[in-house]
Amino acid sequence: MKMLFLITQLIFTVSTFAQSAADNKPILQVGQATLVKKSLLAMPQFQFFGNPGVSTKYVETGKTLFDVLKNDLEISGYFTFIDSKAYLEDPNKTGLKPVTVEPNGFNFENWKQISADFLIRAGYNIKANSIDLEVYLYHVPSSKLLLGKKYQGETKNARYMAHRFANDILLSLTGKKGFFVSKLAVTSDRGGKDFKELYVMDWDAFEGSIKQITNNKSVTISPSWSTDGKKVAYSAMLYKPKLKMRNVDLLLHDLASGSSTVISDDPGTNSGVNFHPDGKSLLFTNTRKTGHPDIFRYYFDNKKLIKITAGPLGAMNVEPYASPDGRRILFSSDRSGGHPMIYVMDINGGNVNRLTFAGRYNSTPAWSPDGKLIVFAGQENDHFDIFLMNADGTNMIRLTSSPKRGSSKLANNEDPSFSPDGRNIVFRSNRTGSYQIFLVNLDGSVERRLTFDNFNYEKPVWSPFLD
Amino acid sequence: MKLQYLVLEDPDLKKNLTNSLIGHIAVFFLFTIKAVFFSGEAIIINNAVRVDLVSLPDKVMPKINEPAEVEPEKVALEKPVEKPIEKPKTPTFDLAKTKLEQKEALDKLKNQMKKKTEPAPQPEVPPPPQPTLYKGNVLSPGSEVVGVAKLEYDKYFDLARAKVKLHFILPQWLKDSGLRTHVLVKIDERGYVIDRSLVKSSGNEIYDKLVLKAIMEASPLPAPPDRLKQVLMIDGMVVAYPD
Numbered sequence: 001m002k003m004l005f006l007i008t009q010l011i012f013t014v015s016t017f018a019q020s021a022a023d024n025k026p027i028l029q030v031g032q033a034t035l036v037k038k039s040l041l042a043m044p045q046f047q048f049f050g051n052p053g054v055s056t057k058y059v060e061t062g063k064t065l066f067d068v069l070k071n072d073l074e075i076s077g078y079f080t081f082i083d084s085k086a087y088l089e090d091p092n093k094t095g096l097k098p099v100t101v102e103p104n105g106f107n108f109e110n111w112k113q114i115s116a117d118f119l120i121r122a123g124y125n126i127k128a129n130s131i132d133l134e135v136y137l138y139h140v141p142s143s144k145l146l147l148g149k150k151y152q153g154e155t156k157n158a159r160y161m162a163h164r165f166a167n168d169i170l171l172s173l174t175g176k177k178g179f180f181v182s183k184l185a186v187t188s189d190r191g192g193k194d195f196k197e198l199y200v201m202d203w204d205a206f207e208g209s210i211k212q213i214t215n216n217k218s219v220t221i222s223p224s225w226s227t228d229g230k231k232v233a234y235s236a237m238l239y240k241p242k243l244k245m246r247n248v249d250l251l252l253h254d255l256a257s258g259s260s261t262v263i264s265d266d267p268g269t270n271s272g273v274n275f276h277p278d279g280k281s282l283l284f285t286n287t288r289k290t291g292h293p294d295i296f297r298y299y300f301d302n303k304k305l306i307k308i309t310a311g312p313l314g315a316m317n318v319e320p321y322a323s324p325d326g327r328r329i330l331f332s333s334d335r336s337g338g339h340p341m342i343y344v345m346d347i348n349g350g351n352v353n354r355l356t357f358a359g360r361y362n363s364t365p366a367w368s369p370d371g372k373l374i375v376f377a378g379q380e381n382d383h384f385d386i387f388l389m390n391a392d393g394t395n396m397i398r399l400t401s402s403p404k405r406g407s408s409k410l411a412n413n414e415d416p417s418f419s420p421d422g423r424n425i426v427f428r429s430n431r432t433g434s435y436q437i438f439l440v441n442l443d444g445s446v447e448r449r450l451t452f453d454n455f456n457y458e459k460p461v462w463s464p465f466l467d
Numbered sequence: 468m469k470l471q472y473l474v475l476e477d478p479d480l481k482k483n484l485t486n487s488l489i490g491h492i493a494v495f496f497l498f499t500i501k502a503v504f505f506s507g508e509a510i511i512i513n514n515a516v517r518v519d520l521v522s523l524p525d526k527v528m529p530k531i532n533e534p535a536e537v538e539p540e541k542v543a544l545e546k547p548v549e550k551p552i553e554k555p556k557t558p559t560f561d562l563a564k565t566k567l568e569q570k571e572a573l574d575k576l577k578n579q580m581k582k583k584t585e586p587a588p589q590p591e592v593p594p595p596p597q598p599t600l601y602k603g604n605v606l607s608p609g610s611e612v613v614g615v616a617k618l619e620y621d622k623y624f625d626l627a628r629a630k631v632k633l634h635f636i637l638p639q640w641l642k643d644s645g646l647r648t649h650v651l652v653k654i655d656e657r658g659y660v661i662d663r664s665l666v667k668s669s670g671n672e673i674y675d676k677l678v679l680k681a682i683m684e685a686s687p688l689p690a691p692p693d694r695l696k697q698v699l700m701i702d703g704m705v706v707a708y709p710d
Contacts, residue, residue: 025651026695026704028624033637033709078640117638139673173640359523380523387523401526443529 039117041079042140043070044091047123049132057155058126064158065124065133071204072166072180075424075439077446078173079118086114096121096136098143108143116140120169129155135165137172147172159206167467170421179203179419181467184426185213185223185232186437186460196220196458198234198253203419203426203462205437205450213253214260218246222272225463227279230255233263235271235284243267250284263298264305276322283308283320283329295320295331295349308349309333316340319364322347323371330355330365330374342376342393355393364415364459367391368422373442375399375416375425383410386427386440399444402431413438415459426450426460619692626689631706634684637677646674647710652682653703656696660686666705678708 046066048058073079088110099105111119122135130152137147147168151161163180170178182203187196191212196219202209214220216236223234232253237246250263250270264270268287275282281299289296293316295308308329309317315335322329327347334340342356342365356362361379368375372391377384389396400413411431418425423442428435432449435456439448451457649667654660663682668675691699698704 025702026620026624026698028628028631028652028704028706029710030628030631030635030706030708031710033635033642034632035636036639036642037636039638039640076640078638142672142676170640174644358521378523385523385526396524398524398526444526445529 038080039078040082040115041073041118041120042082042087042111042114042116043073043120044084044087046133047092047096049123049125049134050127061126061131061155061158062124065122065131065162068159068162068204069120069122069166072163072178073169075204075446075448076166076170076178077423077441078170082114082116088113091121096123096134098138108138108140111138111140118146122165126155131155131158131161133161133165137169159202159209163202164467176421177465177467179421179423179462179465182420182465183209183229183463184437184460185225185234185463187220187223187234187458188455190453190455191215198223198232200232200255213255213258221248222459223461224273224275224282225461226275227277227464229464229466233273233275233282233284235269235273238265240265269293272319274321277324277326283322285318285320292316293318295329297347308347309345310349321366323367324369325371330367332363332365332376342374344391355389356396358396362387366417368418369420370422373418373422375418377414377416377427381410384412384414385410386413386416386425388425388442397444399425399440399442400427400429400447402429402447404430405432417460417462419462420465426462428457428460616694619694623689623692623695630688631682631685635678635681635708641671641674641677644671644674646671648675648678648708650678650682650706650708651703652706653701654686654688654691654699656690656700658687658690660688661700662703669708678706682706 043066046062048062050058052058070081074081089106091106093104094106095102095104097105099107106119106121117140119138119140120135121138122133124131124133126132131154133151133153135147135149135151136145138144139146149165149168151164153161160181166180167178170176170180180203183200184203184205185198185200188199189196190199190210191197195217197215198213198220200211200213213232214234214236216238218237218239220234220236223232225232232255233250234253235248235250238249239246247265247267248269248271249265250273251260252263253260263273263282264284264286266286266288270284270286273282273284276297280301281297283295283297285293286296286305287293289305289307292314294310295317297306297308298304299306308320309331312335315333317331317333317335320329320331328344329347330342330344332340333343335343336354339360340363341354342362343352343354345352355365355374356376356378359378359380361384363377365374365376367373373388374391374393375386375388378387379385385401386399387396388399402411402413403409404411411429412435413427413429413431416425416427425440425442427438427440429438430436431438434454435458436452437450437457437460439450440446646669647667648665648669651662651664651666652660653662660682663679665675665679669678
C-alpha cells in the first residue's frame with residue numbers, strides 16, 4: 001500500500017514538472033487555417049457481384065447508386081473526383097479490400113501514386129427486388145479503412161441507400177451528419193398556371209421524388225416543416241361560401257394521413273407560419289386581431305393565440321422565424337418608418353433589436369440550425385439577392401449575384417432556407433426565366449440548380465433530418 | 468385703469484374663476500388616470516440611431532485551392548541535348564610577379580590586423596564594485612520578456628507564424644472541425660527544424676499528421692535572434708494549431 005502511494009506520488013510529481021516545463025516554453029499560436037483545399041477522391045464504378053444474365057436491371061441500378069452518391073459528394077464541396085483514366089490499376093479486376101486483406105485486393109501504392117486522398121470501393125448484388133450494397137471508404141495516405149458498411153433495401157430505394165452512404169461518409173469525416181436524407185417543401189404552379197399547390201421532394205429535387213401534397217385549386221404559400229418532419233403547415237387562399245370571397249387561412253397537413261386541418265381562418269391574412277422548436281406551438285402573422293400584420297403564437301394543446309409584437313402603431317411585423325433554442329424570433333418589419341428591415345426580439349416580444357440597416361428591402365430571414373448565422377433576401381436596386389450575416393447582424397456577405405437570362409438586368413434570388421446541417425442554403429431564382437430552385441454554400445463559391453423545368457417554385461423550405 | 472377696476476368689481480368673476488380651475492384640474496386628473504391605468508399600445512422608443520442609406524455588400528468569391536485533376540503519367544520522349552564541353556583555358560602569368568604581389572598583400576593585411584587588435588589607450592577607471600555573492604542574493608532574470616527583447620521576440624514569432632501558416636493547408640472537410648493540436652518544435656540557429664513531437668493530440672490522426680507535415684514543409688523557419696537561439700534549440704517552442 002505504501003509502495004503504491006509512493007509510485008502515485010512519483011507519477012504526479014513527474015507529470016507536474018513535465019507540465020510546468022511545457023508551460024514555460026514559448027507558444028506560437030498559428031491561428032485558423034486561411035488556406036483550404038478540396039481532397040482528391042477516387043471512386044471507381046461499383047462492382048456487380050451477381051450474375052448479369054439473371055439480373056436484368058443491374059446496370060441501371062448500379063448507375064443510380066453511383067450517380068446519386070457522386071452528386072451528393074460533389075455538393076458537399078469537399079472533394080475533387082479523379083478522372084478514371086488516371087487509375088493505375090483496373091478496379092474491375094481487384095477486390096474491394098486491400099491486397100493485405102484479400103488475395104485479389106487492390107494495392108494502396110497505386111492510389112498513392114496518383115495522389116488520391118480517399119478511395120471509395122463499392123459493390124452490390126440484386127436478388128429479386130432487393131439490393132445488397134457493400135461499401136468502403138479508405139484514407140489513402142495512411143492506408144487505413146475509415147468506413148465499411150453493408151446496406152440492404154428494395155431496388156426502388158436505391159437512391160435512398162446511396163444518400164444514406166453519403167451521409168455516413170460525411171459523418172465519419174466531419175463528425176456531423178449530412179443532409180442527404182432530407183426533403184424540400186415548396187409551392188409551385190406545376191399543376192397549372194392558375195394555382196399554386198404544395199409539393200414535397202427529395203433535397204436534390206429528383207423528378208421521381210416530387211409529390212403533390214395539396215389539391216386546393218388555390219394559391220398556396222409559405223410552408224413550414226414541423227420539428228419532427230411529419231407535418232407541414234402552410235397558408236392557402238380558400239373560398240368562404242358565407243362571405244362569398246377567398247381568405248388566406250392557415251392549415252396543418254399531416255404527411256402520413258394526407259389530411260389538412262385549419263389552424264386559423266380569421267378574416268384577413270393568416271400566413272408566414274413557422275414552427276417553434278418546442279413542437280407544441282407555431283408562429284404566424286395575423287391581421288384581424290390588430291387591424292395590421294402582427295406576429296402571434298398559437299399553442300396546439302389549448303388552441304390559444306398569444307400576441308407577440310406590439311407596435312409601433314400601424315407597423316408591419318411579418319415573417320417570424322424562431323431561433324433553434326426557441327428563445328428569440330427573427331422577423332421583418334417596416335417599423336423604422338421606411339423600408340422593411342430584419343429585426344430580432346425575445347420570444348415574448350420584448351427586447352427588439354434592428355439587425356439590418358443596408359439595402360432597400362430586407363425580408364424572409366431564417367436562422368442557421370446552430371443559431372449562429374442568419375440568412376435573408378435583400379433588395380438594393382431592382383432585384384433581390386441572398387445575404388448571410390452573424391446572428392448579431394455583423395459580417396454580412398452576399399451569396400448570390402447572377403444575370404437574368406436574355407436580359408441586361410440581374411436576376412431575383414429569394415426565399416432562402418438552411419439545410420438541416422447548416423452547410424447549404426436553398427433558394428429560388430429567376431435567372432433562367434421561370435423561378436427555379438437553387439442551392440448555394442455558405443461562402444457563395446458553389447451555386448447549383450436543382451430543378452430543370454419551366455414551372456415556377458416559391459418558398460422552398462428544407463426539412464429537418466429525416467433519418 | 469378703468470377697465471381693470473370694472474373686472475375686479477364683477478361679482479361672478481370669482482365664482483367663474485373657481486369653476487374654471489376645478490374644471491381644468493378635473494380634466495388634468497382624467498388624462499393622468501387614463502395615461503397611467505388605461506394606456507393604449509406601448510410605443511417603443513429606442514435610442515436614436517443615425518441611419519444613412521447604405522449599400523448591401525457585393526459578392527466576393529472565396530479562394531479555394533482546387534487540386535489539379537490527376538492525369539495518367541506520361542513519359543516524354545525528348546531527345547537529350549548534348550551540352551558542349553568547355554575546354555579549360557590555360558592561364559599564362561608571371562609567377563615571380565604574382566608571388567611578390569601576394570607577399571605585399573599579406574604584409575598589408577598583417578599590419579591592418581595589428582592595428583585593430585591593439586587596444587586604444589584608455590584612461591584608468593576603477594572597476595565597478597562587484598556584489599559579494601552569498602546564498603540567496605542572486606536575482607533570477609525571470610521569464611518575463613520586456614522592452615527591446617519583447618519587440619525582438621514578437622517580430623520573430625510573427626515571421627515564424629507567417630511561414631508556418633503558409634504551409635498549413637487544411638482539407639475543406641476539416642475546416643470547421645474545431646480540432647486543436649500542440650507540437651513541440653526545436654530549431655537550430657539557422658531556423659531548420661531539428662525535432663518535432665506531438666505534445667497534445669487533436670484526437671484525429673489525419674489532422675495531427677497534416678500539422679506535423681506543415682511544420683516540416685515550413686522548415687527552415689526564419690533564423691532566431693541571438694537571445695532565442697539556445698531556447699529554441701534546447702527547450703523548443705510549442706506550435707499551437709490553431710491556438
